[in-house]
Amino acid sequence: MTYRVAIIGAGGIAGKHLEAIGLAEKLVPCSIADIDRRRADELAALYGIRAYADYKEMIERERPDIAVVTLPHFLHKEASLFSAARGCHVLLEKPMALDSAECDEIAAFVRASRVKLMVGHTQHYIAETLAAKEWIESGRLGRLVLLNDRRHQRYDVPGRPGWFFEKAKAGGGILTNLGSHSIDKIQWLTNSRVTKVKAVLDYDSPIGDVEGGGTAFLETSAGIPATISQSGYLGAVVDETELRFTGGSLLLRTGAGLWVSDGGAYREAPVPPRANPFLRQFEDLLEAMEEDREPACSMAYSRSVVAAVESLYRSHETGTEVSVHGREGF
Ligand SMILES: NC(=O)c1ccc[n+]([C@@H]2O[C@H](COP(=O)([O-])OP(=O)(O)OC[C@H]3O[C@@H](n4cnc5c(N)ncnc54)[C@H](O)[C@@H]3O)[C@@H](O)[C@H]2O)c1
Known part of the structure; x- marks a missing residue:
């Protein structure tokens, strides 16, 4: 077939x-x-x-x-x-x-x-992210206590299509586009959903009406705290997530690798190769179609990512911590 x-x-x-x-x-x-x-x-x-x-x-x-x-x-x-x-x-x-x-x-x-x-x-298919998830689930570093996700890269790079800078067309700027990857990564790695958000965004982008950066404190349904920090302005490029456990830590650099520490300096961890x-x-x-079931990355899950991203803007606008709205059956 x-x-x-x-x-x-x-x-x-x-x-x-x-x-x-x-x-x-x-x-x-x-x-x-x-x-x-x-x-x-x-x-x-x-x-x-x-x-x-x-x-x-x-x-x-x-x-x-x-x-x-x-x-x-x-x-x-x-x-x-x-x-x-x-x-x-x-x-x-x-x-x-x-x-x-x-x-x-x-x-x-x-x-x-x-x-x-x-x-x-x-994110669910990237080799080093999958390896990080295996470390978490193996319990070898103890219990996961927090995550810090940092993503800094110039957002208004030449060639980025104009719609990315229009709130009405994109929904938001870097925190919508790259932030949805970060929130997905945090939710998927912790096997939980973002439930609370406090965010402060920055609007000094030379183009359009979207934010140019921001930082958020999140809490997941598993009670795990996480931060997301993103800047689309000039400066050194950073794309890393640090995961701290009760018995060690992991440093995940998407596209570069995974590092582990059980007390000493970080050493590179093996990352099994994966298909594209x-x-x-x-x-x-295809499996979901053939087995007539929801895909692992379901509509309910994907909605939860959008709801968390939406909450970043709501928190910034109101200056308060906000609850991320779930929905019955989701
Ligand atoms: N998974 C990832 O890592 C990843 C990476 C990049 C982009 N994305 C996502 O992919 C999507 C597209 O991003 P992109 O970077 O390719 O954007 P893009 O602007 O390069 O491509 C969008 C295309 O849609 C066309 N288009 C616009 N209106 C249309 C219409 N009515 N009918 C037909 N075509 C139309 C545009 O001409 C353009 O060629 C976004 O949702 C983006 O967030 C995901």
């Missing part, structure tokens, strides 16, 4: 999905759509598939089994609903939607359409 896959949006991340489809035994790419037809044409030529300017026309004509939505955040809901209504399973890029109300609409519609929707929270994260993401969706 093979499944035909269509890509909606031919921007920065689309190629990663097409590359992964090429590695998957059960997947066959059929087409790609982008309002910037030139972009769709380029990727279509590279992968030998059809190009469209209008994704709705593409879905109607191609009737793919799976639609991969790689659009700006404000279009996630529209494209997911359109695809689900035509019987397509959906792999939706993170974050699930602009806000938790949109996530609820997507979830209700997708369930009624009897298709599967999985959000691409890639985007391929493993597809495999999870």
Whole structure:
């Protein structure tokens, strides 16, 4: 059994999905759509598939089994609903939607359409993050007591599409885009959900109306405290999560490796090699489709990430600690 896959949006991340489809035994790419037809044409030529300017026309004509939505955040809901209504399973890029109300609409519609929707929270498939999760679950360093996640990198890099700087289209700036990865990482590693947030954001970005950085104190449903600190201004690039346990610590640098200490200086920990994260993401969706169950990275889980991100802004605006709203059944 093979499944035909269509890509909606031919921007920065689309190629990663097409590359992964090429590695998957059960997947066959059929087409790609982008309002910037030139972009769709380029990727279509590279992968030998059809190009469209209008994704709705593409879905109607191609009737793919799976639609991969790689659009700006404000279009996630529209494209997911359109695809689900035509019987397509959906792999939706993170974050699930602009806000938790949109996530609820997507979830209700997708369930009624009897298709599967999985959000691409890639952190779950990154080799060193998986190795860190194994350390936590093995208990070898004792009990996990806190996490500090720091991500600093210039956000207004040349070439970043303009919609990333418009709150109405992106939902927010660095703390929405990279913050959703950080919150996902914290929730997934601790096997719990963010329940409380106190955040102070900074708005000095030269472009658009989104924040340029900020710091947040979070508490999870397991009672574990965590901080997220992100700056999109100039300065040294940092991407690391430190996990402190009762009997040691871990330093996780995504894309670089994992370090461990049981009292002395950090030493590099072995990280077993894993298959391409985007391929493993597809495999999870396929299993959910074939076994007619929610993917591990479910709509409820993905909504919880959006709800926590949303709470960062609410906390900053009100100057108070806020509770992250869950929802009955989620
Ligand atoms: N998982 C990850 O690590 C990761 C990395 C990068 C981006 N992302 C996510 O992927 C998504 C896309 O990000 P990107 O960096 O590729 O953005 P992008 O702006 O490069 O690509 C989006 C594309 O959508 C097209 N588009 C806009 N409106 C359209 C419409 N109505 N119909 C068809 N095409 C339309 C644009 O022309 C553009 O080519 C976002 O949700 C982003 O957060 C995830």
